[in-house]
Amino acid sequence: xxxxxxxxxxxxKVGELSCAVGLYTAASTSERIxxxxxxxxxxxxxxREFIDSxxxxxxxxxxxxKGFDTGNGDYVMIDPEEVxxxxxxxxxxxxxxxxxxxxxxxxxxxxxPYYLVPTNDEDQDAFASIRDAVxxxxxxxxxxxxxxxxxxxxxxxxxxxxxxxxxxxxxYEVRSSKEAFKNxxxxxxxxxxxxxxxxxxxxxKGEFDPAKTDDRYETALAALVKAKSEGKTLPKPKPIxxxxxxxxxxxxxxxxxxxxxxxxxxxxxxxxxxxxxxxTAKKPKAGAKTAHKKAS
Amino acid sequence: xxxxxxxxxxxxxxxxxxxxxxxxPATSESEKVRFHTLNExxxxxxxxxxxxxxxxxxVSDEQEAKGYERGENDYVILTDEDLEAVELETVRTIDIxxxxxxxxxxxxxxxxxxxxxxxxxxxDEAFAVIRDAMKAQDMVGVSRVVLGxxxxxxxxxxxxxxxxxxxxxxxxEVRPESEYFTGIEKKGDAKGISALETIIKKKMAxxxxxxxxxxxxxxxxxxIADKKKAKKRSGKTKSKASKSDDQHESNVxxxxxxxxxxxxxxxxxxxxx
Numbered sequence: 324x325x326x327x328x329x330x331x332x333x334x335x336k337v338g339e340l341s342c343a344v345g346l347y348t349a350a351s352t353s354e355r356i357x358x359x360x361x362x363x364x365x366x367x368x369x370x371r372e373f374i375d376s377x378x379x380x381x382x383x384x385x386x387x388x389k390g391f392d393t394g395n396g397d398y399v400m401i402d403p404e405e406v407x408x409x410x411x412x413x414x415x416x417x418x419x420x421x422x423x424x425x426x427x428x429x430x431x432x433x434x435x436p437y438y439l440v441p442t443n444d445e446d447q448d449a450f451a452s453i454r455d456a457v458x459x460x461x462x463x464x465x466x467x468x469x470x471x472x473x474x475x476x477x478x479x480x481x482x483x484x485x486x487x488x489x490x491x492x493x494x495y496e497v498r499s500s501k502e503a504f505k506n507x508x509x510x511x512x513x514x515x516x517x518x519x520x521x522x523x524x525x526x527x528k529g530e531f532d533p534a535k536t537d538d539r540y541e542t543a544l545a546a547l548v549k550a551k552s553e554g555k556t557l558p559k560p561k562p563i564x565x566x567x568x569x570x571x572x573x574x575x576x577x578x579x580x581x582x583x584x585x586x587x588x589x590x591x592x593x594x595x596x597x598x599x600x601x602x603t604a605k606k607p608k609a610g611a612k613t614a615h616k617k618a619s
Numbered sequence: 620x621x622x623x624x625x626x627x628x629x630x631x632x633x634x635x636x637x638x639x640x641x642x643x644p645a646t647s648e649s650e651k652v653r654f655h656t657l658n659e660x661x662x663x664x665x666x667x668x669x670x671x672x673x674x675x676x677x678v679s680d681e682q683e684a685k686g687y688e689r690g691e692n693d694y695v696i697l698t699d700e701d702l703e704a705v706e707l708e709t710v711r712t713i714d715i716x717x718x719x720x721x722x723x724x725x726x727x728x729x730x731x732x733x734x735x736x737x738x739x740x741x742x743d744e745a746f747a748v749i750r751d752a753m754k755a756q757d758m759v760g761v762s763r764v765v766l767g768x769x770x771x772x773x774x775x776x777x778x779x780x781x782x783x784x785x786x787x788x789x790x791x792e793v794r795p796e797s798e799y800f801t802g803i804e805k806k807g808d809a810k811g812i813s814a815l816e817t818i819i820k821k822k823m824a825x826x827x828x829x830x831x832x833x834x835x836x837x838x839x840x841x842x843i844a845d846k847k848k849a850k851k852r853s854g855k856t857k858s859k860a861s862k863s864d865d866q867h868e869s870n871v872x873x874x875x876x877x878x879x880x881x882x883x884x885x886x887x888x889x890x891x892x
Binding site: 364391456460464489512529534535539575 | 696751805820
């Protein structure tokens with residue numbers, strides 16, 4: 324099917340129908356710019372060393388073992404085999420345990436997505452039938468299996484001709500939004516304020532293609548490095564004016580009016596704009612490329 | 620779950636309306652049972668420290684600096700203050716430039732969620748106006764913000780009393796689906812589909828967080844608790860060391876067996892249910 328290497332191979336099962344499938348990484352994270360850590364006094368590079376927190380002596384790799392915190396900074400050593408033993412045997416089966424209406428899914432739990440693809444020619448029909456049935460019922464399947472040495476839950480939904488399995492974060496890893504927002508002041512917004520804000524949103528409605536976005540940080544940083552190495556004073560960030568409560572209505576009125584002629588407005592951070600900063604700042608010198616490497 | 624410290628503080632802007640906001644991660648590993656590295660000889664934790672690569676001496680925090688490698692062994696030192704001066708307004712401000720329907724942004728682009736709230740009383744009303752207007756229009760906002768030395772494209776969605784900020788993956792971070800999906804059968808078998816529809820409808824359920832529970836973590840917590848008890852016990856009966864060691868070992872084996880069985884049972888129960 325594909326030249327890529329599967330992260331996991333097993334079976335997808337709905338009711339009694341099953342088909343051989345593979346999970347393939349659908350998204351990767353591009354590396355951020357990293358710096359090298361230096362000693363200000365000597366200008367030398369820094370390196371990491373692993374030391375005993377109590378004796379402060381260097382601990383060689385051979386003496387490093389795994390352990391758990393039992394509370395109060397008390398640790399117990401644990402044999403990796405004992406840990407492995409609590410993971411149930413992998414049955415290599417993604418069985419749909421339940422289906423959730425597509426619009427009821429809580430995306431806050433989403434971790435990484437994987438392409439779910441049939442791995443046998445004989446199973447093409449079964450795979451396509453499952454996919455089409457999920458499309459027709461507007462459902463998302465919930466399945467659990469041992470993935471990356473943990474029992475994990477994935478959400479399975481159709482995507483083009485294939486399926487996507489999104490791994491979920493565990494329940495205890497997700498903070499409740501109700502809890503996180505409980506201290507937000509209860510302000511009732513109505514009347515002209517709400518109408519104006521809605522109007523502003525209406526004027527800013529547009530098309531957005533997440534595939535066509537770029538990261539301007541690297542270029543901006545290169546410009547900063549250049550300025551600093553030429554001994555120029557770096558620009559101080561401009562103070563930001565916050566709208567005061569009694570000016571809020573005016574600010575909204577002005578925004579709503581101003582945005583009618585929005586073509587004259589300079590674009591600041593339009594997510595789909597071309598590399599604005601790139602045209603004003605020179606490309607970093609060839610040597611600067613090495614700065615992408617991780618600091619050791 | 621404990622409230623986390625703001626990960627980012629800055630401003631939320633819609634046209635001429637600006638308010639101070641704070642952002643915290645929506646996910647946290649704080650409750651996950653995690654391994655630590657220990658020194659086998661002392662049982663103490665192993666921690667990492669920076670040393671000068673030439674002199675081998677430990678370096679204090681104040682002596683540490685970030686160096687941007689301009690050329691081979693040629694660094695420009697950048698302080699945190701310098702980095703603040705990067706000429707991108709997105710370092711401090713989430714300026715909502717555009718609004719789109721939620722459905723127009725595919726799930727595959729969602730990377731990491733954050734919770735955004737007003738950070739000072741002065742911004743409470745402005746924050747509420749932006750949030751409620753997005754809700755009323757049933758739209759999500761699109762903007763950018765610098766997080767962790769990358770300028771991320773973000774999606775803003777009103778939720779409860781706050782706003783969820785999702786960092787979005789860049790186009791080149793999502794692998795082209797055609798490389799995986801081309802060649803998959805276009806149409807399923809009609810009879811098969813209708814049979815599957817019946818099964819799916821029967822198994823329709825509401826989402827609940829327990830669906831994302833972690834049975835292995837539950838077992839790990841038990842394992843650690845048992846280890847702790849065993850450690851205490853062996854400490855108390857030091858004089859009869861050899862005897863208690865034997866006992867301890869056999870105990871551990873039994874516990875392991877029991878745990879394995881209970882996890883297997885639980886999984887079965889889940890599948891059956």
